[in-house]
Amino acid sequence: MSDLAYASIAELGARLRARTLSPVELVEDLLSRIERRAELGAFITVTAEAALAQAAEAAEEIAAGRYRGPLHGIPVSLKDLIETRGIRTTCGSRILATHVPARDAAVAARLREAGAILIGKTALHEFAYGVTTDNPHFGPTRNPWHVGRIPGGSSGGSGAAVAAGLGPASLGTDTGGSIRIPAALCGVVGLKPSYGRVSRHGVFPLAWTLDHVGPLTRTVEDAALVLQAIAGADPGDPTTLGQDVPDFGAAVHRPVRGLRVGAPADAYHRVMAEDVRAAFEEALGVLRGLGIQLGEVRFPRPVEASIAHTAILMSEASSVHERWLRERPEDYGEDTRARLRRGQFVTATHYLRAQRTRALVREEVDGLLGASCAALVMPTTPCVAPAIGEETALVGGARYDVRDALTRMTRLGNLLGLPAITVPCGIGEGGLPVGLQLIGRAMDEQTILAIAHAYERETGWHTRHPEAP
């Protein structure tokens, strides 16, 4: 394993800028690693040739003194529902298996502009509608910590790639936890920005009022660097907000001493496996050691909010797929088809009640985050990665549907549009990673980046990697 495999963007960037490392060398090294780890199924498409050409271009530019910034010459991958001009974008589906977009998604264009090199398109749960990334059309993606386990999903390829040293950063999407779940189960950092922070233009929707785009990386600082490049208003996505984009790289280094953080103490948030509980309680101790004031808080109506999330997700997803589901149902995998069909039975009154619940809970959580704390802390998932093929997971003595279990702690962040980050916080059952989640106030990624960074530096969990074969 080369020393490049687990280097951060910040480390690689310094070497690229100083020209002690060439983008071509970096990309060649990476491509050979991707080839060696093909059994992980992390990529649907590897863009080797284009990446080498882009690397040569970046090398020239840097040599000519035209350094673009911290992502210049850095290889990144994109979840394969983010459109890329001239490069097929399958959405992990048979329906779009040969779809070659004519344009880049806004985030793809912004990364390109920042000098990043597209290395490939990562695997995902079909149409992002699930958490296992056990894809019926492209095969399962495997967890680099244990190839019999799922990487989580739906951005499972992104999680597996970053965890296995197959590139320092990948963009995923998150509708119920699809960035944070694979990041947590694969032991890397995952950041779901605030709703409105990052354009979804050219990103295939799952449920448009819940969808977010964000990075998976190996360090919190790297997540901030990628977010910096992709954040900001975009006329192509009217839901993006016109606020100024803060300096996330600087925010990472803000002091955290004295910050008040709430740990939800309601029954809903207490459901977790013993290994996760142990890691979480240890993490709380570390946060206290950093001078953070931890307090228990009562998260309002978590069960109602959770039901509202499901109703909105199912309604919007079935709406997006309405036509294909009618015209070519046989082209969907079984689980996605069944779920989309179930969504067709949700009534409008149920959907509208869910949106009302959402508004109510948002107001209450805004109050909570306004008054008593700057962020919430909880595990990212209540258990470590289940085995591939398992439909249920044992959590705290009870069996849950895998999707319900894995999205339990993450989906409310989507419902409320709040920024949320996961960082590795320990090793649980089977030697598998556990994630710690921080949720911030709307449009305040800065505070959770600062806390996550301080935690990461204090514990060093981010330096633990799966053993390569």
Place this chain on the structure above:
Amino acid sequence: MSDLAYASIAELGARLRARTLSPVELVEDLLSRIERRAELGAFITVTAEAALAQAAEAAEEIAAGRYRGPLHGIPVSLKDLIETRGIRTTCGSRILATHVPARDAAVAARLREAGAILIGKTALHEFAYGVTTDNPHFGPTRNPWHVGRIPGGSSGGSGAAVAAGLGPASLGTDTGGSIRIPAALCGVVGLKPSYGRVSRHGVFPLAWTLDHVGPLTRTVEDAALVLQAIAGADPGDPTTLGQDVPDFGAAVHRPVRGLRVGAPADAYHRVMAEDVRAAFEEALGVLRGLGIQLGEVRFPRPVEASIAHTAILMSEASSVHERWLRERPEDYGEDTRARLRRGQFVTATHYLRAQRTRALVREEVDGLLGASCAALVMPTTPCVAPAIGEETALVGGARYDVRDALTRMTRLGNLLGLPAITVPCGIGEGGLPVGLQLIGRAMDEQTILAIAHAYERETGWHTRHPEAP
């Protein structure tokens, strides 16, 4: 019949200000007329005592030189789903038959602030969910032009009151045409402002993305005066827009020569009864005579838009009533209960498809109104007032459900949130009034007010009144 019965706000205001008429005299005269025309069923509650007290107060203020403006001392009525502090607000229902609000709706407070005198609460279709105002709990409201005919609805009491000389102005609400339909069928002016122009705070919702509050009056100038008083942003209704409120009174007198107005020439908008067609074509001739450039335009996807309106209306209405419909269905009238129950079967995918259609058609109509014309013109209703109890109406040789027929020309204005006004434009079958509708660009009430005013002055149709018994 006193000379006050059909005086406009502008005329009454001049006399009140000059103190050649006292508000008390005006209110007393009006109360006696309301009593004499009780058989019309225009009012659910007449606030005689409070109105006389308010009139005495207004008289004192005016005498003391504290004249508040053009509505000072003017009697107005409110559709009985607009909340009034201390005065029962029934929504035309059994469920709220004894409901006495603790606060005024924003529009009620603004009228009070402007010095207007509340004379009573007008009858409506139960919960505003219909167009006949044949109310099972309070009895039918009758058309002053022919007591065997409906006044239209849902603001039927407001239409009947203004038409019968029972006050110069009334506020109604309009979700599919509920201001414009009774205004047209009763031969008065009705204005549905742009979505976002007038606060709905304290107004019982029918379908919150389609609901509008606006005036019924006897002249266009009066409609502008009332709109002036009620328009503007309100923190109590987050859908109100923060734009400056224009001077509508001045806009009424703007020149109209050279304005381009489009008459939709698609099959959907061509369906109308022969008497309405004759009046409409005559009206087009008058508009041409005023120097307006009339052109035929193609309204985009009127059938799809119409279906979208129905899906959104049914979904939101059933959502509003979800709980009562479950807990006390027997308290609804039969037609409202049946319609609310049908709405419970609309699926979320259908609702969301309707909202997408809405966005699409809005964009197309914005383009149409941006490029080729400043306003659209069409009849307000495709037929004159049907008989009370009739479930169908004959329109151009075919029978339509009364609701479908009467809302045909108006409901798309609600879907798109565009301002729309109706003015009397002739007398059709059975001696019943016909209305001419003008639809403007979003947040541009001014242009349609100017055209409607010029038309009204030219034709004098607004000076025709039903004969009192």
